[in-house]
Amino acid sequence: MKPLPTSPTTKYVPGRSIAEISEQYNIPADAIIKLGSNENPLGPAPSAVRAIIKHANNVSIYPDSDASALCDALSGYTGYPGANIVASAGMDGVIDTMMRMLMPGEAIIPVPTFSYYGITARTHHGTPVFVSRDENFGLDPQAILSQVTNETRVIFLCSPNNPSGNLVSESDLRTILAGCGDCNGCDGCGAVVFLDEAYIEFSERSMIHLVREYDNLMVGRTLSKAFGLAGLRVGYAVMPEKMRDEYLRYATPFSVSSLATAAGIAALGDDAHLKQSVKLVRDGRKVLMEIPFKVYPSEANFVLVDVSPHQSGEVCELLAREGIIVRDCSSFRDAGDTLVRVSVGTPEQNERVVEAFSEFKSCNVATL
Numbered sequence: 001m002k003p004l005p006t007s008p009t010t011k012y013v014p015g016r017s018i019a020e021i022s023e024q025y026n027i028p029a030d031a032i033i034k035l036g037s038n039e040n041p042l043g044p045a046p047s048a049v050r051a052i053i054k055h056a057n058n059v060s061i062y063p064d065s066d067a068s069a070l071c072d073a074l075s076g077y078t079g080y081p082g083a084n085i086v087a088s089a090g091m092d093g094v095i096d097t098m099m100r101m102l103m104p105g106e107a108i109i110p111v112p113t114f115s116y117y118g119i120t121a122r123t124h125h126g127t128p129v130f131v132s133r134d135e136n137f138g139l140d141p142q143a144i145l146s147q148v149t150n151e152t153r154v155i156f157l158c159s160p161n162n163p164s165g166n167l168v169s170e171s172d173l174r175t176i177l178a179g180c181g182d183c184n185g186c187d188g189c190g191a192v193v194f195l196d197e198a199y200i201e202f203s204e205r206s207m208i209h210l211v212r213e214y215d216n217l218m219v220g221r222t223l224s225k226a227f228g229l230a231g232l233r234v235g236y237a238v239m240p241e242k243m244r245d246e247y248l249r250y251a252t253p254f255s256v257s258s259l260a261t262a263a264g265i266a267a268l269g270d271d272a273h274l275k276q277s278v279k280l281v282r283d284g285r286k287v288l289m290e291i292p293f294k295v296y297p298s299e300a301n302f303v304l305v306d307v308s309p310h311q312s313g314e315v316c317e318l319l320a321r322e323g324i325i326v327r328d329c330s331s332f333r334d335a336g337d338t339l340v341r342v343s344v345g346t347p348e349q350n351e352r353v354v355e356a357f358s359e360f361k362s363c364n365v366a367t368l
Contacts, residue, residue: 012116013331016320027323035343035353036327038162038199038302040228042280044263045273048229051266052259063258066248070256073265074236078208083241086248087264089255091198091222091235092116098154098218098237099124100250102192105153110139112163112335114196117156126153132334137164137296141175148180148191155180158196160203163329163341165298168195173207177214192243195219199300201226201274202281208238215240225301226277227267232260284344291342291357301344304329305357308338315340315360324356 015036022029064070067087075082088094095116099107103124109117110131118128129147133139144155155176159168173195180191197219200206208219218239224230234256239247256264267273281301289295294306307315316328327341342353 012119015327016325018325021320021323021325025321025323032323032325033345033349033352034325035345035349036325036341037230038225038300038341038343039230040225040277040301041345041349042228042273042277044228045267045270047266047270047273048227048263051262055258055262058258061258062254063256063261065253066251067256067261070234070261070264071236073268077268078238080208080211080238084211084238084244085236086239086244086251087234087236087256088251089235089257089260090224090233091196091220091237092120093233093252093255094220094235094237095120095194096124097247097251098192098194099126101247102126102153106149106151108144108147108152108155110144110157112137112329112332113156113158114162115332118333127151130333133164137161137166139168139172141172141179144176145179152180152191154192154194156194156196158198159207160199160298160300162196162198162300163302163327163332163335163339164296164304165199165300165302166296167203167205167299168207170205170207170210173210177210177217181214181216191216193217198222199225201278202301203299205299211238211240215242218243223264223267226274226281227264228273228277229260229263229267232257232263234260234264280346281344284347284350287347287350287354288342288344290354292361293357302327302341303344305340305342306338307340310364311337312340313337318360319353319356322356324353326353 018029018032018034021032070087071082071085074085099120103126106127106129107121108129110133121128131144157168177193211217218237220237223234288303291305296304312328312330316326329335329339329341330337
């Protein structure tokens with residue numbers, strides 16, 4: 001019998017909520033803008049809302065055990081057959097199932113990045129192995145591969161990376177995929193490379209086509225961001241058919257609710273809303289680049305701001321007092337204590353955020 005898992009040394013730290021800020025600072029909820037959780041400022045497609053209402057009376061009936069109808073819709077969207085696709089309750093659900101399949105063992109994680117990778121590794125009796133990114137949050141494939149051992153089960157790569165917003169290059173990804181193929185991952189495929197493309201719709205380049213070339217690549221995605229379904233928890237992954245067969249042995253049945261399935265199918269079919277969401281983000285990123293601190297270029301629906309010489313916690317707290325929620329990145333491993341992540345909002349919200357940062361900087365300069 002496996003020993004009970006030890007508690008992770010850290011827990012996932014979510015962005016602050018409107019209710020929390022409203023109560024703490026006595027600000028009306030409708031006066032607060034929430035730009036700390038990378039949500040879609042347009043909300044879901046109207047067609048998705050109509051689908052939820054239409055199917056609401058059927059919630060007493062179990063959904064498809066493997067979300068087959070949703071996977072069929074995802075097949076049309078990704079260009080891969082259903083035999084290469086799985087769906088779950090958010091990408092976190094996909095990751096957890098994968099870790100049940102692969103652990104115990106080691107998980108290599110370039111940091112800073114999405115903190116849940118390390119948490120789920122520990123939860124599933126695994127050992128996270130952290131590798132530092134460079135000063136611009138780029139990857140060093142050889143540094144990653146130098147950490148590969150016979151115990152390596154998975155390498156996590158996030159593209160665009162959270163919280164930095166930069167992409168993994170195809171050449172770096174190919175180097176890593178080729179270099180870890182002789183380890184002991186899932187049956188016969190070497191260590192798995194999990195490529196997290198949660199924000200890929202806002203980017204110009206996806207690596208999903210490489211699933212056809214490599215038998216150790218799993219590409220995770222979500223309908224939470226560009227499709228605006230964060231509250232319904234709809235995630236999916238594309239992978240080689242042999243890996244999918246193994247994955248399904250560990251998957252939780254009925255993990256995607258009937259309402260999430262209906263909304264997801266509708267959202268995937270609403271190309272106009274998707275295009276509008278992507279354009280809003282790409283235009284909004286340009287505005288947020290005007291924040292008067294160092295702003296890193298981003299391919300996601302957020303930008304990363306270095307507020308040094310100030311502390312990220314100080315800046316986030318002062319903005320919260322003004323009714324603006326952004327993300328303090330000090331909870332991200334190796335991110336330091338001067339980085340703030342700002343989600344793209346509506347044009348009016350973006351202008352308000354730039355103005356707030358500008359006022360903060362001018363006030364602090366005046367007091368020097």
